[in-house]
Amino acid sequence: MRPAEKRAFLLFGFGKFPSPSFGPAFMTDSRRSTTTSALALCTLFLMAFAMRGPVTSVGPAADVVLRDFGLSYQAFGVLNALPVLAFGLFSFPAVTLSERIGMHKTIAAALGLLLLGTLCRVTESMALLFAGTVFVGAGIAFLNVLVPVLLKAQAPDKAARAMGLYTVVVGLSGTIGTWTSAPLAHLADSHIAVMAVWLAFIVPALCLWPRVKTDDAAKAAAADKGGMVRLIKTGAAWAVILTMGMQSLTVYTTCAWLPTALTERGFTTSAAGLAVAFFLFCSLPGSLWLDAIIRRLGSLKRTAVLMTVMFLAGIACWQAGGWWVWPGCFLAGIPQGGMFTFALIVMAMKSHGPVQMAQISAVSQGVGYLAAGLGPWIFSVLYTYSGFFAASLSLVAAVLVWGIAALSASGPARVFR
Numbered sequence: 001m002r003p004a005e006k007r008a009f010l011l012f013g014f015g016k017f018p019s020p021s022f023g024p025a026f027m028t029d030s031r032r033s034t035t036t037s038a039l040a041l042c043t044l045f046l047m048a049f050a051m052r053g054p055v056t057s058v059g060p061a062a063d064v065v066l067r068d069f070g071l072s073y074q075a076f077g078v079l080n081a082l083p084v085l086a087f088g089l090f091s092f093p094a095v096t097l098s099e100r101i102g103m104h105k106t107i108a109a110a111l112g113l114l115l116l117g118t119l120c121r122v123t124e125s126m127a128l129l130f131a132g133t134v135f136v137g138a139g140i141a142f143l144n145v146l147v148p149v150l151l152k153a154q155a156p157d158k159a160a161r162a163m164g165l166y167t168v169v170v171g172l173s174g175t176i177g178t179w180t181s182a183p184l185a186h187l188a189d190s191h192i193a194v195m196a197v198w199l200a201f202i203v204p205a206l207c208l209w210p211r212v213k214t215d216d217a218a219k220a221a222a223a224d225k226g227g228m229v230r231l232i233k234t235g236a237a238w239a240v241i242l243t244m245g246m247q248s249l250t251v252y253t254t255c256a257w258l259p260t261a262l263t264e265r266g267f268t269t270s271a272a273g274l275a276v277a278f279f280l281f282c283s284l285p286g287s288l289w290l291d292a293i294i295r296r297l298g299s300l301k302r303t304a305v306l307m308t309v310m311f312l313a314g315i316a317c318w319q320a321g322g323w324w325v326w327p328g329c330f331l332a333g334i335p336q337g338g339m340f341t342f343a344l345i346v347m348a349m350k351s352h353g354p355v356q357m358a359q360i361s362a363v364s365q366g367v368g369y370l371a372a373g374l375g376p377w378i379f380s381v382l383y384t385y386s387g388f389f390a391a392s393l394s395l396v397a398a399v400l401v402w403g404i405a406a407l408s409a410s411g412p413a414r415v416f417r
């Protein structure tokens with residue numbers, strides 16, 4: 001293995017290097033296998049960098065997008081809602097498509113949709129802007145379901161670390177998109193730079209993907225048609241689905257409404273936005289540290305309880321207002337990122353094969369993102385008629401549901417059989 005390949009493989013902490021005592025033939029096969037795994041992991045993480053930024057970068061560049069396309073605020077609201085709706089709706093057919101054409105071709109199709117959607121959005125056509133946004137959402141929905149499955153296949157003994165790093169990269173993609181889009185849009189005085197910058201990740205991933213082998217996963221997918229229907233009949237699988245669903249609902253509801261609640265409590269608009277950015281930033285170490293937290297506590301159930309209590313404490317700090325908002329963002333942000341990784345880890349640990357993991361991933365993320373679209377609306381109704389205290393009780397309820405569901409999903413048995 002060349003030094004650069006060895007550094008890339010060690011960077012992600014996966015696998016063991018072959019011992020030189022096995023002879024030249026073994027070394028040749030092992031070197032090829034390790035190089036292939038390193039290439040697959042690097043390609044998957046390139047994909048992960050393109051899985052949130054194309055969506056989160058639109059909102060902060062609102063003034064430029066509104067000007068360039070002549071959109072009304074209502075139309076811009078629809079534009080922002082389309083990706084989350086697409087995440088939910090297109091998660092379900094991801095497994096069906098992979099069963100028919102194979103996982104490798106499905107990933108290639110997802111990257112193709114991302115490329116096509118991005119190219120549509122760098123035009124000046126309003127129709128292509130909306131169509132491209134749907135294409136981008138559909139492509140990301142497929143990747144949401146299948147990338148964790150392939151990560152587990154490439155690093156079966158390091159699933160927890162793989163899921164943690166994957167979640168961090170996805171989170172970084174969203175954070176970078178949020179923080180850089182407005183300066184980039186104003187610097188270029190156009191929406192094109194904001195949309196086109198993500199081609200730097202999409203194009204290399206699409207070029208490298210044909211060299212990544214996923215034959216086993218594709219063959220297995222073709223052999224288990226109808227498995228998703230059997231899966232969703234099990235109560236234990238729904239525990240994971242509810243964990244993912246409530247996690248998605250809480251993060252999208254918090255991002256949508258916490259700034260409004262804070263400004264009405266005396267925060268400036270910029271300070272409220274900074275608080276939400278801090279909340280999202282804190283989710284990154286939550287994702288990265290979860291593997292260490294699980295090992296330190298020695299139990300998935302103890303971890304689920306800790307994450308639930310931390311988020312509830314964060315909501316209490318938001319209620320207190322003032323400087324308590326900042327520790328509240330930290331206390332809620334850590335479990336927000338951690339619980340997404342927690343759900344992926346449970347999927348990886350409890351599934352008895354890549355196909356079943358793809359099936360539970362599709363259902364849980366489909367339900368999760370549909371719930372994410374519903375959560376802000378429920379909160380808005382409660383907030384309008386009852387104020388922040390009553391509305392925040394909906395977040396408390398969602399967090400309690402995720403805690404109970406996570407405890408149920410953390411049992412020692414293989415829960416998806």
